[in-house]
Amino acid sequence: xxxxxxxxxxxxxxxxxxALKDVSFQLKSxxxxxxxxxxxAGKSTLIKIISGxxxxxDGEVSIGGKTVRFKNPLDAQNHKIxxxxxxxxxxxSLNGAVNILLGxxxxxxxxxxxxxxxxxxxxxxxxxxxxxxxxxLDIPVRKMSAAQQQLIEIAKALSRxxxxxxxxxxxxxxxDKETVLLISIIKRxxxxxxxxxxxxxxxxxxxxxxxxxxxxxxxxxxxNSDAAGVTEADLVRMMVGRSIKNLFPKEDVxxxxxxxxxxxxxxxxxxxxxxxxxxxxxxxxxAGLVGAGRSEMAMSxxxxxxxxxxxxxxxxxxxxVKNPSDAIAKGIGLVPEDRKYQGLILGMxxxxxxxxAILKQYSKWFFNDNRKQNRTVDEYMKKLDIKAPSKQQKVKxxxxxxxxKVVIGKWLSVKPxxxxxxxxxxxxxxxTKAEIYKLIGQLAKEGMAIILISSEMPEILGLSDRILVMxxxxxxxxxxxxxxxxxxxxxxxxxxxxxxxxN
Amino acid sequence: xxxxxxxxxxxxxxxxxxxxVNNHEFTIAAFLILMIIVFSVVTDTxxxxxxxxxxxxxxxxxxxxxxxxTLVMICGGIDLSVAAIMTLAGIISTSLxxxxxxxxxxxxxxxxxxxxxxxxxGIMTAKIGIVDFIATLAMQxxxxxxTFTWTGGYPIFENLTGEFKFWGQGRVLGIPFLxxxxxxxxxxxxxxxxxxxxxxxxxxxxxxxxxxxLSGINVVKMKVMTFVISGGLAAFxxxxxxxxxxxxxxxxxxxxxxxxxxxxxxxxxSPNGGVGKVYGTLMxxxxxxxxxxGLTHLQVNSYVQEIVRGIIILLAxxxxxxxxxxxxx
Numbered sequence: 059x060x061x062x063x064x065x066x067x068x069x070x071x072x073x074x075x076x077a078l079k080d081v082s083f084q085l086k087s088x089x090x091x092x093x094x095x096x097x098x099a100g101k102s103t104l105i106k107i108i109s110g111x112x113x114x115x116d117g118e119v120s121i122g123g124k125t126v127r128f129k130n131p132l133d134a135q136n137h138k139i140x141x142x143x144x145x146x147x148x149x150x151s152l153n154g155a156v157n158i159l160l161g162x163x164x165x166x167x168x169x170x171x172x173x174x175x176x177x178x179x180x181x182x183x184x185x186x187x188x189x190x191x192x193x194x195l196d197i198p199v200r201k202m203s204a205a206q207q208q209l210i211e212i213a214k215a216l217s218r219x220x221x222x223x224x225x226x227x228x229x230x231x232x233x234d235k236e237t238v239l240l241i242s243i244i245k246r247x248x249x250x251x252x253x254x255x256x257x258x259x260x261x262x263x264x265x266x267x268x269x270x271x272x273x274x275x276x277x278x279x280x281x282n283s284d285a286a287g288v289t290e291a292d293l294v295r296m297m298v299g300r301s302i303k304n305l306f307p308k309e310d311v312x313x314x315x316x317x318x319x320x321x322x323x324x325x326x327x328x329x330x331x332x333x334x335x336x337x338x339x340x341x342x343x344x345a346g347l348v349g350a351g352r353s354e355m356a357m358s359x360x361x362x363x364x365x366x367x368x369x370x371x372x373x374x375x376x377x378x379v380k381n382p383s384d385a386i387a388k389g390i391g392l393v394p395e396d397r398k399y400q401g402l403i404l405g406m407x408x409x410x411x412x413x414x415a416i417l418k419q420y421s422k423w424f425f426n427d428n429r430k431q432n433r434t435v436d437e438y439m440k441k442l443d444i445k446a447p448s449k450q451q452k453v454k455x456x457x458x459x460x461x462x463k464v465v466i467g468k469w470l471s472v473k474p475x476x477x478x479x480x481x482x483x484x485x486x487x488x489x490t491k492a493e494i495y496k497l498i499g500q501l502a503k504e505g506m507a508i509i510l511i512s513s514e515m516p517e518i519l520g521l522s523d524r525i526l527v528m529x530x531x532x533x534x535x536x537x538x539x540x541x542x543x544x545x546x547x548x549x550x551x552x553x554x555x556x557x558x559x560x561n
Numbered sequence: 562x563x564x565x566x567x568x569x570x571x572x573x574x575x576x577x578x579x580x581x582v583n584n585h586e587f588t589i590a591a592f593l594i595l596m597i598i599v600f601s602v603v604t605d606t607x608x609x610x611x612x613x614x615x616x617x618x619x620x621x622x623x624x625x626x627x628x629x630x631t632l633v634m635i636c637g638g639i640d641l642s643v644a645a646i647m648t649l650a651g652i653i654s655t656s657l658x659x660x661x662x663x664x665x666x667x668x669x670x671x672x673x674x675x676x677x678x679x680x681x682x683g684i685m686t687a688k689i690g691i692v693d694f695i696a697t698l699a700m701q702x703x704x705x706x707x708t709f710t711w712t713g714g715y716p717i718f719e720n721l722t723g724e725f726k727f728w729g730q731g732r733v734l735g736i737p738f739l740x741x742x743x744x745x746x747x748x749x750x751x752x753x754x755x756x757x758x759x760x761x762x763x764x765x766x767x768x769x770x771x772x773x774x775l776s777g778i779n780v781v782k783m784k785v786m787t788f789v790i791s792g793g794l795a796a797f798x799x800x801x802x803x804x805x806x807x808x809x810x811x812x813x814x815x816x817x818x819x820x821x822x823x824x825x826x827x828x829x830x831s832p833n834g835g836v837g838k839v840y841g842t843l844m845x846x847x848x849x850x851x852x853x854x855g856l857t858h859l860q861v862n863s864y865v866q867e868i869v870r871g872i873i874i875l876l877a878x879x880x881x882x883x884x885x886x887x888x889x890x
Contacts, residue, residue, distance in 0.1 A: 362775055383777035392775065400775050403768035405835050414765055414776040421758045468776070 060122075062087045062253045063108065063139075063222055068117035070103055077103040078115070079277045085222065090244060090254045092264045092285070095274035096297055096459075096487030101257055104274070105224055108255070109141040110134030140220035142211050142228060150200035155182035157199055158214045185213040188250075189243055203349055205236035212243065223247065224255045229263050230485045233347040233513050235551060241267050259485065260514075261290050273297055294488055306520030309499055313523065314338030316374065317507035318390075318476045320359065323368030328354040329531040332368070336476065336507045341498065343522025344511040345547050351531035352511045353395050356478045360392040361385040372475070386415055391474035393465055395481050395511075397458075401465040404454035408446055409435045411453055412468045438467035443493065459490030466494070470501075477501065478509040483517065495521060515544050527551070585829035585884065589844050593851065600855035607858050614737060616850050618729075618805065621743035624846040625798040626817065627824040628750045629791030631842045634825055635754075636787045637767040637834025641697040642682060643795040643821055644814035645704035646675050650799025652708050652717060655809030659720040667725075672796045678704065679792020683785030708811050718808035729805030739801055746794065750839045763787070767834030816867075823870060824849050827877040831885070848873075 063085040070078045078100045085091050093101050106112040110128030118125055121137055128134040148157045164177040186193045189212050199207055208228060215223055229237045244267050258264055273281040273296045281296050319335040329351035336342040344352050357363045361379035370377055372388060379385045394400035402411055413431045420430045435449050442463040446456055453461055483491045498521060502508055512518050518525060525537045527550040534550045600607040626643050633640045654671045678700055685696040731738045754760040765773040766783045774780045803809045828845030830837030856866045
C-alpha cells in the first residue's frame with residue numbers, strides 16, 4: 059500500500075511549549091489509522107495541521123508524494139481531505155439535505171443562484187444512502203438525535219469526495235448501539251478505498267476498527283504499530299506512561315439510610331413513571347441509550363426542568379424542587395452532561411467557576427467573602443489534583459480532564475447529600491478517568507448518595523451498586539451489582555429496537 | 562542559528578503587541594492622553610479651566626447612563642431605550658417642578674418612571690424572550706412618543722426652581738455637583754461589580770447563561786435587574802440634563818445613545834457579555850466627550866464629528882474582537 063499522507067519531523071510550539079515535537083506519521087491508502095493519547099498529547103494539533111487549520115509549523119507534510127503546505131481548511135479540502143470535528147458544523151435550522159450539500163448546491167441558473175431543489179435532494183439522498191440508507195433528510199437537523207447528526211456530518215464530508223477522512227471522537231456522544239452502526243460505516247468507507255484517521259478515547263472502538271495505531275504522548279510519537287500487535291493494556295500504559303492496575307477501585311461500602319426516593323416521576327415526551335431510591339454510600343448507575351430520558355430525568359430532579367407529575371422524597375420527607383438554587387439549598391448537586399455548555403463559564407477563572415454554586419453561603423451581607431472562597435477553592439484544587447498554574451487561570455485554557463475536575467469541585471464545595479453525575483468522564487483521558495472513578499468511590503465511602511448516568515458500560519458495571527436500565531423514557535429493569543453483565547444490559551437496550559422508527 | 566534569533570525577535574515583538582492590545586485600559590488611557598495633548602496644542606481654548614469643567618460636566622451625564630449600559634452588556638444584553646428614557650425623564654421632572662412639587666418627590670417619581678420602563682424591558686426580554694434589540698427599540702419609540710405628545714415638541718423652561726438647577730449647575734467646594742454625583746455612581750457600580758455577590762453572578766450570567774442557571778443563579782432576575790438599574794440611571798441622567806440646561810428639551814437625548822454605547826464598548830465591555838469594567842466605561846465616556854469637544858473647538862462640522870465618532874466605535878469593536886481571538890488561542 060502507498061502512503062497517501064506523510065508527515066515528516068513535524069513540530070509546532072506555542073510560546074516555548076511544544077504541542078508537537080518531531081512527529082512523523084504515515085497514512086496508507088485504504089486503512090483506518092487510529093490516533094490515541096491523553097488530552098493534551100497533541101492529537102488536536104496534529105489534526106489541525108493536516109486539515110489546514112494551522113498553517114505555520116516546522117517539518118514537512120506530503121500528499122501522494124508531493125510536499126504541500128495548506129494555508130487554510132479550504133486549501134486542505136481542495137486536496138481531498140475532509141475533517142469531521144467533535145464540534146458539529148451543521149446548521150441546526152436547516153434540513154439534512156441542505157446541510158449535506160451546503161456550499162455546493164446544484165443550480166438551475168448560475169447567474170441567479172437559483173437552486174435546483176430536486177437535484178439537491180437527489181444528490182443528498184445518494185450520499186446519505188452511502189452512510190446509512192433511510193437516514194431522514196427532510197427534517198431540520200436540530201430535531202435529529204446526536205447519532206443522526208453525526209451521520210449527516212459524515213455524508214456531508216463524503217459529498218466532497220475526499221480521499222482522506224479525519225474523524226475526531228466521532229463516538230464520544232453516541233451510545234453503544236449507535237457506535238456499532240458508526241463502526242460498520244467506517245468499515246464500509248474503508249472498503250470504498252478511503253483512508254481514515256480515527257481519534258477516540260474508547261479503546262474498544264479503536265481495536266474494532268483500526269489497521270494501524272499511533273500513540274502520542276506529550277507531543278511525541280511513542281508507538282506506531284499494527285493494531286494486531288498490541289493489547290489494550292499496552293496502549294493504556296503507553297498513553298499514560300505508567301500502568302493503571304485497577305481502573306475501578308470499587309470498595310465495599312456499608313450502605314446506609316435512604317437519602318433520595320423518586321416515585322412515579324413523569325415529564326411529557328421525555329420520561330414516564332420513574333421510581334427508585336438511593337441510599338447513603340450507594341452508587342446507583344443509570345444505563346440506557348442517548349435519548350432514553352436519563353439526563354432529562356436528572357435535570358428534573360435538580361429543578362432545571364419541570365416535572366409533570368411524581369414525588370421526590372429527601373431523607374424521607376416529601377420535597378418540591380422549584381429551581382436549581384432550591385436543589386442546592388436542599389443538598390442535591392448535578393454535574394451536567396455537557397461541561398462546556400452547562401457546566402462551565404469558559405472565559406472565567408477556575409476560582410470564579412468553583413464558587414458559583416456557593417456564592418450565597420460564602421458572602422457577608424452583599425459582599426463576597428474572598429478569604430473563605432479562596433480557602434475552599436485551594437482545598438478542592440488540591441483534593442482533585444487540578445493541574446493549573448493558579449486558580450486565576452481561565453478555564454478555557456485547561457485540558458478537558460481538568461475542566462471536568464473544576465465542575466466536580468464546584469459541586470463538591472456545595473457538600474451535597476445526593477450528587478447526580480451525568481456522563482462524568484465523557485471525552486477525557488484514561489488517567490483522569492481513573493482519578494475520577496477513585497473519587498466517586500471515595501465520596502460514596504464518605505456517605506454521599508451518588509446517581510451515576512453513563513453511556514460507558516465498563517463504568518456503569520465497575521462502579522455501581524445497583525443499575526437502572528432506562529429505555530424510551532421508562533425503567534426497563536433494575537439490576538443488582540451481582541446480576542448485571544454487559545450482555546444483560548445490552549439485551550435490555552435492544553428490547554427497544556422494534557419500537558424505533560427510521561433506523 | 563540565524564533562524565532561531567529571528568524567531569525570537571518575532572515572538573518578542575508579538576508579545577509586546579499582545580501585551581498592549583490585551584491591556585485595554587492601558588490602550589485607551591494612552592489614547593486619551595494623546596488626544597488631550599493634540600487638542601491642547603492645536604487649539605488655545607481646549608485646555609482652559611472653563612472648558613475642562615465643561616468636559617467633565619458633559620462626561621458625567623453620558624457616564625451615568627453608560628454605567629447602566631455596562632451592567633446590561635456584561636449580562637449579555639443591550640438597551641437601546643436609555644436616551645429616550647433620559648429625554649422623557651427631563652420632561653417629566655421639569656413639568657413636575659413647574660407644577661410646584663417638592664424636589665425630592667420629583668426626583669423619586671422621575672427615577673421610578675425609568676425603573677418601570679427598565680422593568681418592562683427586562684420582563685419583555687428575560688421572561689418573555691423577545692430579542693433585546695427589538696424590545697428596547699420599541700421602548701425607545703414609546704418614550705419618544707410620550708415625550709412629543711406631552712410637549713408638542715416645545716421645551717419646558719418656565720417656573721424651574723434654583724434648587725432644581727443646582728443639581729446640574731451648582732458646585733460644591735468648586736467642584737461641579739454633577740461630577741460628584743457621577744463619581745458616586747462610579748464608586749457604587751464599581752463596588753457592585755468587583756466586591757459583591759451581584760457582580761459575580763452578573764459576569765457568570767453573561768459568560769454562560771445555562772451554566773449559571775444550573776449553578777443556582779436566577780438568570781432571569783439578573784437580567785431584569787440590569788435593565789432596571791439602566792432605566793433608573795437613565796432617568797436620573799435625564800433630571801441632571803434638564804437641570805444643567807435649565808429646561809426640559811424634547812431633543813436633549815438626540816446623540817446620547819451613540820455616546821453611551823460608544824463609551825461602553827470603547828471601555829472594553831464586550832457586547833457578547835461576560836466581560837467589562839466600569840472604570841473602562843468611565844474612560845470611554847471621557848474620550849467621547851473630549852473628541853466631540855475638541856473637534857468643536859477646531860470648528861469641525863458636527864456631521865463630520867459623527868463620522869469620527871462612528872469610526873472610533875468601529876475601531877474599538879475591532880480591537881475587542883482581535884483581543885478575544887488572541888485570548889481564544
